[in-house]
Amino acid sequence: PLAAENFRNIENASAQAVNLTDGEPWRIRKLLVSHRRASITAKTDPQSIAARPCFLCEANRPPEQSAITGHGFQTLVN
Incomplete structure (x- = not known):
């Protein structure tokens, strides 16, 4: 149950696409995972x-x- 709740929280996290550098085609997805704030x-x-x-x-x-x-x-499983 704890892992399932954590996975749901990640699925519901707000996301933002970010370029790694200017002009580079590679992008990453930055997640705001507020339930992990204490850890990070x-x-x-x-x-x-x-x-x-x-x-x-x-x-x-x-x-x-x-x-x-x-x-x-x-x-x-975390």
Whole structure:
């Protein structure tokens, strides 16, 4: 359910096409994904990172976050 909600939020995000450089034919699609604002604005200095619990570690994941385990790895849907 959490992954489904996140995917719906991305599908409903506002988008804007942006040229990579002037005159270049390549364009990217910039998304405003407001439900991820806390993640993208988090402090990334070494002290802040060291003080935060690992969001990938099993003990810190939301209860509904499941993983597929195999060959010594865990695959998570985010």
